[in-house]
Amino acid sequence: MTSNSVLTGQNALVTGASRGIGRAIALTLAKEGAEVIVNFSNSANQAESLVSEINSSGGNAYALQANIGNEAEVDGLIKKIIERSGRLDILVNNAGITRDGLLMRMKTKDWMEVINLNLNGVFYCTRAVARTMLKQKKGRIINITSVVGLMGNAGQANYAAAKAGVIGLTKSTAKEFASRGITVNAVAPGFISTDMTKDLNAESILEAIPLGSFGTTEQVAGVVKFLAADPAAQYITGQVLQVDGGMVMS
Numbered sequence: 001m002t003s004n005s006v007l008t009g010q011n012a013l014v015t016g017a018s019r020g021i022g023r024a025i026a027l028t029l030a031k032e033g034a035e036v037i038v039n040f041s042n043s044a045n046q047a048e049s050l051v052s053e054i055n056s057s058g059g060n061a062y063a064l065q066a067n068i069g070n071e072a073e074v075d076g077l078i079k080k081i082i083e084r085s086g087r088l089d090i091l092v093n094n095a096g097i098t099r100d101g102l103l104m105r106m107k108t109k110d111w112m113e114v115i116n117l118n119l120n121g122v123f124y125c126t127r128a129v130a131r132t133m134l135k136q137k138k139g140r141i142i143n144i145t146s147v148v149g150l151m152g153n154a155g156q157a158n159y160a161a162a163k164a165g166v167i168g169l170t171k172s173t174a175k176e177f178a179s180r181g182i183t184v185n186a187v188a189p190g191f192i193s194t195d196m197t198k199d200l201n202a203e204s205i206l207e208a209i210p211l212g213s214f215g216t217t218e219q220v221a222g223v224v225k226f227l228a229a230d231p232a233a234q235y236i237t238g239q240v241l242q243v244d245g246g247m248v249m250s
C-alpha cells in the first residue's frame with residue numbers, strides 16, 4: 001500500500017468478510033489504502049485473524065460483529081462505524097447464505113432465512129448508510145448478487161429470488177442516489193470456489209462455463225475494487241457486472 005493507492009483516505013464496510021469472497025474483498029480494499037471494517041456473524045476468530053493480517057501488513061482494519069439479517073443490529077453496526085470512523089465511503093453488501101431445495105419441498109423457514117439475509121439485509125444496510133452518504137455527497141454501494149438472480153436455478157428458488165431482488169434494489173437505489181454523488185452497482189459472480197460451493201458437483205457445472213473453471217475470490221474482489229475507485233468507476237451506476245467465466249451472456 002502506498003499513499004497513491006486508489007482508496008487512501010476512504011473507509012469501507014464489507015459485510016460477511018470473515019470468509020470467502022468477503023474476505024478477499026476486505027484484503028483487496030485494504031491493499032488499496034482503505035480502512036476496512038470487517039463484519040462477521042459467527043466466525044470471530046477468522047475475522048480477527050483477517051484484521052491482524054491487514055494491520056500487520058501496513059493496512060488498517062477492525063472487526064465488528066452483527067447479524068446483517070437483523071435490522072436493529074445493522075443500525076447499531078453503522079452507528080458504531082460512524083462514531084469510530086466519522087464517515088462511511090464504501091459499503092459492500094456481501095453477506096449471504098444458501099438453503100437449497102426443490103420448491104415443492106422447500107420449508108418456509110429456508111425461504112425466509114435466505115430472503116432475510118440476502119435481500120432484507122442489503123436493504124437494512126443501504127438504508128442505514130444512506131443519511132451519512134447523502135450528507136457526504138459521496139459514496140459507493142456495491143451489492144454482491146449472483147448470476148442465479150439473472151438466470152434462475154433449479155433447487156435455489158429462494159436464493160434466485162433474493163439475488164434478483166438485489167438487482168432491482170440496486171437499480172432503484174442507483175436512481176434515487178445518483179444526484180447526490182453516490183453510485184450503486186451490483187457484482188454477479190458465477191461459481192466461485194468458497195465454502196458456499198464446496199459441496200457442488202463441479203463436473204456438471206464446468207460444462208456450462210465457457211472459460212472452463214470456477215472463479216476465484218480475488219477475481220470478484222478485483223471487480224469490487226474497480227467499482228469503488230475514482231475516477232475509473234465514477235460514471236458507472238445501476239449496473240450489474242458479471243464475473244462468471246461467460247456462463248450467462250445476455
Ligand code: NAP
Nearest residue numbers: 016018019020021040041042043068095096146192194196
Ligand atoms: P461463504 O464462503 O459461505 O461466506 C459467507 C460469509 O457471509 C461469511 O463471512 C459469513 O460470516 C457471512 N454471513 C453469513 N451469515 C451472516 C449474517 N447473518 N450476518 C453477517 N454475515 C453473515 O460465501 P461466499 O461464497 O463467500 O459468498 C459471499 C457472497 O457472494 C454471498 O452473497 C453469495 O450469495 C455471493 N455469491 C457467491 C458465489 C459463489 O460461487 N461462492 C456465487 C455468486 C454469489 P460468518 O462465518 O461470520 O457467519
